[in-house]
Amino acid sequence: MDAxxxxxxxxxxxxxxxxxxxxxxxLAALTRREENKVIEMRRKHAYxxxxxxxxxxxxxxxxxxxxxVWKCSEIKGIMNxxxxxxxxxxxxxxxxxxxxxxxxxxLAESKDKPRTLIG
Numbered sequence: 001m002d003a004x005x006x007x008x009x010x011x012x013x014x015x016x017x018x019x020x021x022x023x024x025x026x027l028a029a030l031t032r033r034e035e036n037k038v039i040e041m042r043r044k045h046a047y048x049x050x051x052x053x054x055x056x057x058x059x060x061x062x063x064x065x066x067x068x069v070w071k072c073s074e075i076k077g078i079m080n081x082x083x084x085x086x087x088x089x090x091x092x093x094x095x096x097x098x099x100x101x102x103x104x105x106x107l108a109e110s111k112d113k114p115r116t117l118i119g
Contacts, residue, residue: 050079
């Protein structure tokens with residue numbers, strides 16, 4: 001594999017569009033469960049951005065069973081480098097902004113619903 005192809009595979013795709021949020025929103029206002037959801041969302045975004053490198057590693061590992069450690073080590077390094085580049089602090093902030101925007105939209109929708117008393 002030539003250096004240009006390696007660099008192309010190591011470079012993640014474009015980042016996910018995130019809404020702009022007010023700096024007054026506290027990022028620490030997320031619960032641990034919500035923070036785990038944000039981490040999972042960021043991980044999925046990184047997988048989508050590095051799909052070419054991950055596809056190559058998947059094909060290599062499916063063709064070699066025991067020898068995957070030796071045969072696919074270069075492709076694994078490329079995949080890991082792409083995922084490392086796709087998991088930055090900015091990506092985490094983007095995922096948080098998306099989550100907070102969805103959460104505020106859901107809260108706004110639930111406030112508009114009329115409440116009924118069971119009686």
